[in-house]
Amino acid sequence: MQVQTLNVNEIRKDFPTLSKNVNNHKLVYLDNAATTQKPRHVIKAVQDYYENYNSNVHRGIHTLSEEATLQYEEAHKKVASFINAGFEEVIFTKGTTESINLLAYSLSEWLKENDEIILTEMEHHANLVPWQQLAKRKKLRLKFARIKEDYTLDMDHFKSLLNENTKIVSVCHASNVFGTINDVKKISELAHEYNALVIADSAQVISHMKIDVKDLDVDFLAFSGHKMLAPTGIGVLYGRKELLKTMQPFLFGGDMIKEVTFEESKWNDLPWKFEAGTPNISSGIGLGVAVEYLKNVGMNNIKSYTEELGKYALEKLKEVPGIELYNPEGQKTSVISFNLKGVHSHDVATLLNHEGIAIRAGHHCAMPLMNKLNLDGTSRISLYFYNTEEEIDKLVESLKKIVRLFE
Amino acid sequence: MENLSQNYIGEGIYKENILDHFKNPRNYGNLDNATIKFKDSNPLCGDVIEMQLKINNGMIEDVRFLGRGCAISQAAASMLTEEIKGKNIEEVKSIDRNNIIEMLNIPIGPVRVKCAVLSLIALRNCISNIKNG
Numbered sequence: 001m002q003v004q005t006l007n008v009n010e011i012r013k014d015f016p017t018l019s020k021n022v023n024n025h026k027l028v029y030l031d032n033a034a035t036t037q038k039p040r041h042v043i044k045a046v047q048d049y050y051e052n053y054n055s056n057v058h059r060g061i062h063t064l065s066e067e068a069t070l071q072y073e074e075a076h077k078k079v080a081s082f083i084n085a086g087f088e089e090v091i092f093t094k095g096t097t098e099s100i101n102l103l104a105y106s107l108s109e110w111l112k113e114n115d116e117i118i119l120t121e122m123e124h125h126a127n128l129v130p131w132q133q134l135a136k137r138k139k140l141r142l143k144f145a146r147i148k149e150d151y152t153l154d155m156d157h158f159k160s161l162l163n164e165n166t167k168i169v170s171v172c173h174a175s176n177v178f179g180t181i182n183d184v185k186k187i188s189e190l191a192h193e194y195n196a197l198v199i200a201d202s203a204q205v206i207s208h209m210k211i212d213v214k215d216l217d218v219d220f221l222a223f224s225g226h227k228m229l230a231p232t233g234i235g236v237l238y239g240r241k242e243l244l245k246t247m248q249p250f251l252f253g254g255d256m257i258k259e260v261t262f263e264e265s266k267w268n269d270l271p272w273k274f275e276a277g278t279p280n281i282s283s284g285i286g287l288g289v290a291v292e293y294l295k296n297v298g299m300n301n302i303k304s305y306t307e308e309l310g311k312y313a314l315e316k317l318k319e320v321p322g323i324e325l326y327n328p329e330g331q332k333t334s335v336i337s338f339n340l341k342g343v344h345s346h347d348v349a350t351l352l353n354h355e356g357i358a359i360r361a362g363h364h365c366a367m368p369l370m371n372k373l374n375l376d377g378t379s380r381i382s383l384y385f386y387n388t389e390e391e392i393d394k395l396v397e398s399l400k401k402i403v404r405l406f407e
Numbered sequence: 408m409e410n411l412s413q414n415y416i417g418e419g420i421y422k423e424n425i426l427d428h429f430k431n432p433r434n435y436g437n438l439d440n441a442t443i444k445f446k447d448s449n450p451l452c453g454d455v456i457e458m459q460l461k462i463n464n465g466m467i468e469d470v471r472f473l474g475r476g477c478a479i480s481q482a483a484a485s486m487l488t489e490e491i492k493g494k495n496i497e498e499v500k501s502i503d504r505n506n507i508i509e510m511l512n513i514p515i516g517p518v519r520v521k522c523a524v525l526s527l528i529a530l531r532n533c534i535s536n537i538k539n540g
Contacts, residue, residue, distance in 0.1 A: 344477035346452050347421070350519060354420050362452060376476065378451030403422065405477075406430075 005305050007132050014039040014293075014384050025356025029392045032206035033176050033204060033335050033382030034360050037227045038290075042229055042402045045289040046250065048289045049282045058255055062266035077287025080324060082291045085238050086211040086269035091283050095235035096203040097126040100170070102237055102250040102274065103199060107168065107249055113139040118196075120145040120153055121372060122175040127201040131170060143166070146390070147369070150329035151178040156177065158187065162194050162330070170199035173221075174208075177328055177378065179310075179333030181205065188217045197243070203227055207331040207384070208306055208334065210299040213238050230290035237274070244270050251276035262335040268277065300318055302385045307382050313392045326378060326396035337364075337378040338384045345379040351405070355398045363368035420513055421478060428482035433489050438471035445532040446473075449521050454480040458488075459531040462537060466495050472529075475523050479511065484526035486510045496534055502527065 015037045020027045029037060033094045049071070055064035080090045083095040117131050121144045145158035153171075162169075167230050169191040173331045174181045199220040202211060207228035213221050220243075225234035239247075249267060251255055256276040259266040267273040286375045294302070310333050317323055322341035327333060340348060349361035361372045362377040370377060381395065437461040446457035461469040470488045474481055490510065491499045495512030504524050508515055515523050 242440040247470075344452070344454075346519065346522065349480075349481070351421065367450070405426065 008386060008388055015386055017042060018386060020147050020352050022356040023354050025371045028357040028394055030383065030395065031358045031360050032384040034205060036229050037385055038229055039293050041139040041293050042231065042286045042289050046231055046286045047281045049285050052322050057281055058366040068165050068281055071285045075284045076286040078291045079236055084214050084240060086241055087263045089238055089244065091237040091243050091271040091274040092279055093235045093237050094280065095224040096201060096222045099235055099237035100127055100201065101130045103220055104134045105250045106247045108134055108138060111138055111140055111167055114141060116141045116143055116165045117168045118145060118161050119171065120165055121147045121169050122177065122180065122366065122369055124176050124201065126196040127170055127172055127362045140230055150328055152180050152328045153182050159190060162190060164194060165197040167196050168199065169196050173202040174204040176204050176381065177337050177369060178328050180328040181331060182380040183220060184216050185258060186319065219243055225290065228290055229293055230287035233280045234287045241270065249273055249284030253277050297385060300344050307381050309331040309387060310334040310336065312389055313381065315382065316392050316396045319396060322404050335380065337380045339378055340403055342407055343402060345377040348379045348402060351402050357395055357398055423480040423514055425478055425511060425513065428485040432481060432485040434471050436471050437473065438469055442520050443533045443537050445529045447525060447529040447532065447535060449525050452477060452522060454522055454525055456484050456526045456529050458526060458533050460533050462527060467491050467493065467499060470524065479519055481524040482524045483507055483511055487526045489529060500534060521524040
């Protein structure tokens with residue numbers, strides 16, 4: 001079969017790391033759900049900022065600062081248009097984790113004892129621990145929509161959890177372990193019937209499909225830049241303007257204020273009200289460039305290419321003797337978790353690394369899920385649009401060797 | 408017939424003896440009349456090791472271990488039990504992480520070192536509990 005909607009050979013040239021050797025083998029990078037590689041365009045934009053107009057934003061009345069401010073604000077606009085949000089609705093944070101912590105802090109003022117928060121059993125710790133700790137502090141009830149045996153979300157169980165006390169529904173848009181994509185639009189619709197606020201942790205989907213916050217009808221949506229070709233240390237929180245306007249800021253200090261006296265402060269306009277202190281300017285600018293890059297490749301192209309490659313990988317992996325695959329029934333996914341019988345996932349990852357193949361092994365920041373499924377961990381490959389069928393073939397050959405080694 | 412080098416992954420990083428100890432762990436199981444036991448785990452990987460010692464006159468008369476996890480953690484535990492059996496406690500106290508890495512005889516990166524030393528940590532806890540107990 002042929003996976004070729006994109007000129008992958010040309011695309012690969014944009015990513016310097018992809019031509020590296022690891023342990024005397026050509027790097028095969030299959031850990032994109034952890035972080036993606038960066039195209040030259042992004043690296044160059046970061047370097048350009050530091051070499052040509054390094055300065056603080058929103059402060060200096062001088063040429064460099066004006067340029068930095070312009071570029072940093074431009075990046076917000078690019079991200080806003082990328083997800084069909086308004087400029088005031090896009091807050092730069094340091095990543096998904098901070099975005100969700102911001103929400104857990106700022107929304108807590110609206111919550112009272114016995115209010116309920118619904119999550120799913122497939123959350124990354126980033127969308128679990130902030131709510132768990134908030135629930136403890138404010139005596140809230142935390143509920144988890146179940147995962148079914150086929151690694152998809154039990155929507156009936158989710159529905160049964162909704163009631164008048166449900167105030168927040170915060171769900172992973174796609175599982176970082178199984179690649180399961182949750183029907184966030186449907187979840188929003190159901191949760192809104194109870195006037196609950198809906199939050200999507202879209203860290204795993206933002207780089208793989210077109211996200212339209214209006215169409216999904218979510219109240220908040222969070223993602224990380226580094227999983228979508230941008231530098232680390234930059235992420236996004238989208239929030240509906242009406243909500244952001246009335247919410248309390250998370251961090252206080254410079255840049256987030258309009259007016260300060262010794263007694264009182266007035267908050268700055270959106271989105272700056274939520275961006276206290278000097279932001280991560282270079283990474284923010286890099287994120288804007290990453291978004292441009294993704295738009296040029298085309299989100300629909302990326303989606304179909306990675307889905308096809310995922311299908312190819314799944315079929316090839318079935319050739320490995322003793323492999324146990326944990327893929328969601330009936331879903332197209334580019335994240336595949338598996339185990340080899342009798343071999344710990346860390347051994348798999350160590351041995352693959354010796355052949356230049358980078359995968360993730362362990363609990364994937366989803367320990368409660370692993371415990372529920374009685375797994376010590378899994379090996380996980382996660383594909384992106386610069387990966388190829390040849391790389392999958394190489395992986396499968398190496399896995400077969402590992403199986404023989406442990407026989 | 409396939410050539411061995413094509414067949415062999417990792418250019419021997421998992422040396423035969425590691426695989427041998429992993430597949431056929433020495434001194435594995437429960438020790439009746441253990442003087443002291445200590446179970447430790449590495450939450451990051453899910454490796455678990457329980458060391459069980461029978462001490463007599465300051466000597467490790469017998470030792471067993473229980474556990475599950477990666478080849479490095481299990482092989483290291485198996486090798487360590489062979490190393491300490493019949494030795495006196497003072498001798499065993501001087502075993503450190505470098506000795507474990509020497510026993511394994513493979514290059515170990517910073518992440519996997521935790522797997523390699525899990526049994527050593529369990530052993531040290533056993534010994535310090537004897538003193539306190």
